[in-house]
Amino acid sequence: MSSEFTKLIELIISASLINNFVFTRFLGLCIFFGVSKKMETAVGMSITFTAVMMVSAALSWVVFNWLLVPLEITFLEIIVFIGIIAGLVQLSDTIMRKVSPGLYYKLGIYLALISTNCIILAVPLISAGEKYSFIQSLAFGLGSGLGFALALIIMASIREKLELADVPAPFKGLPMAFVITGLIALAFTGFSGLITL
Amino acid sequence: MSNQSSINLKDLFLNGIVKENTIFKLALSLCPSIAVTNNLKNGVFMGVAVLFVQVMVNLTISLMRNIIHPKVRLPIFMLVISGWVTVTQLMMAAFVPDVYSKVGLYIALIVAFASILARAEMFASKNSIIPSAVDGLGMGVGFLFALSVISFFRELVGKGSLWGHAIINTKPLLIMILPAGGFFAVGILMALFNWINARYAAKAAHASH
Numbered sequence: 001m002s003s004e005f006t007k008l009i010e011l012i013i014s015a016s017l018i019n020n021f022v023f024t025r026f027l028g029l030c031i032f033f034g035v036s037k038k039m040e041t042a043v044g045m046s047i048t049f050t051a052v053m054m055v056s057a058a059l060s061w062v063v064f065n066w067l068l069v070p071l072e073i074t075f076l077e078i079i080v081f082i083g084i085i086a087g088l089v090q091l092s093d094t095i096m097r098k099v100s101p102g103l104y105y106k107l108g109i110y111l112a113l114i115s116t117n118c119i120i121l122a123v124p125l126i127s128a129g130e131k132y133s134f135i136q137s138l139a140f141g142l143g144s145g146l147g148f149a150l151a152l153i154i155m156a157s158i159r160e161k162l163e164l165a166d167v168p169a170p171f172k173g174l175p176m177a178f179v180i181t182g183l184i185a186l187a188f189t190g191f192s193g194l195i196t197l
Numbered sequence: 198m199s200n201q202s203s204i205n206l207k208d209l210f211l212n213g214i215v216k217e218n219t220i221f222k223l224a225l226s227l228c229p230s231i232a233v234t235n236n237l238k239n240g241v242f243m244g245v246a247v248l249f250v251q252v253m254v255n256l257t258i259s260l261m262r263n264i265i266h267p268k269v270r271l272p273i274f275m276l277v278i279s280g281w282v283t284v285t286q287l288m289m290a291a292f293v294p295d296v297y298s299k300v301g302l303y304i305a306l307i308v309a310f311a312s313i314l315a316r317a318e319m320f321a322s323k324n325s326i327i328p329s330a331v332d333g334l335g336m337g338v339g340f341l342f343a344l345s346v347i348s349f350f351r352e353l354v355g356k357g358s359l360w361g362h363a364i365i366n367t368k369p370l371l372i373m374i375l376p377a378g379g380f381f382a383v384g385i386l387m388a389l390f391n392w393i394n395a396r397y398a399a400k401a402a403h404a405s406h
Contacts, residue, residue: 024376029227030311075287078305079279086275118228118309125305170392171384178384185377 008139015143018192021119022151023185028119032151033177035110042156048110050145052092053123056085057141060124061134074128081124089114119148154184206331213335219312220343220383221390226310229303230347231379237360240348241341242296243303246285248337250307251316253281255333258321265322274317279308312336351382 021027035045060081068074093111096104114120123144127137158180167176217223220230229247234240257277258265265273286304289297297304307313316336321329352358355373357365372378 026232026376026379027228027306029231030225033227075283078283078286078308079276082275082279082308083272086272118306121306121309122302125302129302168388170388170395172391175384175388175391178380178387182377182380182384185380186372186375189375189377 012143016147020147023188036155042152046149053145054141061137210335214339225312234348235374240344244341244344251337252333255321255329259329
């Protein structure tokens with residue numbers, strides 16, 4: 001039991017630090033560069049993301065293992081997963097609007113952005129590929145969400161300072177953000193070998 | 198509209214390559230631009246996959262544009278896109294398994310490309326078949342071009358080879374094929390693209406005076 005538990009902790013650390021989605025798997029870059037300009041939006045996005053990621057990991061696991069595998073139609077995984085995510089986003093949008101308008105007012109805009117995001121789709125795809133158990137998929141979703149949140153918050157704090165920096169004209173804006181991300185990615189390679197799964 | 202279509206087609210094609218280049222100008226669909234570009238072969242195959250999906254999606258949406266109810270258009274677009282992505286994924290797994298084993302995940306994630314959905318929504322759902330196909334071709338070639346340039350640069354500097362063949366004998370700059378190098382490469386190339394565009398615009402403005 002306890003070894004099972006350490007394995008889960010390892011999975012979370014591995015998904016958030018060693019195989020960080022942004023810095024070593026290069027996923028979610030559009031959102032990463034899009035919303036990392038301000039700390040406030042970065043935090044809002046991180047919260048929404050982690051929540052949706054865990055729920056979609058759980059739902060996709062159930063559908064994949066109880067429906068697609070028995071029917072031998074696993075090649076349809078892309079279509080099914082994107083359907084689940086789109087439906088989930090729409091559902092949480094509606095529920096949030098009814099149950100908690102204040103929260104909806106704050107985070108609703110990020111929800112709309114999520115359905116066309118590759119990270120959310122990558123989590124169930126990788127979980128299915130690695131044949132994770134239900135709890136492992138949840139842990140993987142949580143770890144990935146935390147890793148993305150970490151990346152967004154680091155980047156947002158740097159970019160807020162960058163506004164005042166004197167950058168050469170062709171590098172202004174995105175190119176500079178890319179170079180900075182490269183430097184952070186370099187730092188994150190230091191985490192490889194932290195634990196061996 | 199119809200009498201100027203022959204001129205428009207060329208502009209339309211170039212639009213996707215230069216003015217609205219997905220990666221360098223719009224900064225959309227960035228994930229594969231770094232993930233698969235550490236060698237030229239993977240970069241080119243990824244670009245071709247996107248080109249194929251973009252053209253086929255535009256064609257399909259354009260054919261169906263009169264029968265899709267506007268209220269359900271987004272789910273239908275997603276369905277069409279994921280259908281074509283599945284086709285591409287299965288074809289690549291069958292014909293180029295060595296490439297597929299490395300870029301497989303990113304092929305599947307073409308579904309989530311904002312650029313493909315955007316072209317379907319903004320262009321193909323409003324225009325007839327031929328302009329839609331040309332638009333898809335332009336966007337796809339622009340994407341292929343961007344990926345090829347990035348992966349050409351990274352493989353040459355990072356490994357000293359092209360398409361797996363050794364070219365330069367000196368010790369290569371290993372960092373360029375590492376994850377971090379991908380960000381550097383895209384950042385530098387994007388700046389270069391901006392610089393060329395700015396010079397071109399300045400020259401055009403100068404010539405018109």
